[in-house]
Amino acid sequence: MGENAMDKAKGKAKEMMGKASGNDRMAAEGKTDQAKGKAKDAADGMRDKAEGMRDSFREDR
Numbered sequence: 001m002g003e004n005a006m007d008k009a010k011g012k013a014k015e016m017m018g019k020a021s022g023n024d025r026m027a028a029e030g031k032t033d034q035a036k037g038k039a040k041d042a043a044d045g046m047r048d049k050a051e052g053m054r055d056s057f058r059e060d061r
Contacts, residue, residue, distance in 0.1 A: 006038030027042070 001009070015030025017023070 004037045004040040007040065008034050011035075011037060 011030045011033025013030070014033060015027050018025070018027030018030055
């Protein structure tokens with residue numbers, strides 16, 4: 001399991017624990033952790049696309 005997936009899973013667990021215990025702060029932290037994992041996924045996807053574009057330009061020469 002990658003680091004991004006771990007952030008999302010940890011965040012979901014934290015959010016659920018926070019909601020179950022009535023701890024709004026913990027629930028909010030869980031949502032933040034999930035958002036961080038999703039943002040990292042998006043950044044990784046953009047990096048992969050940029051590398052693919054770079055490679056395609058190099059192959060055309």
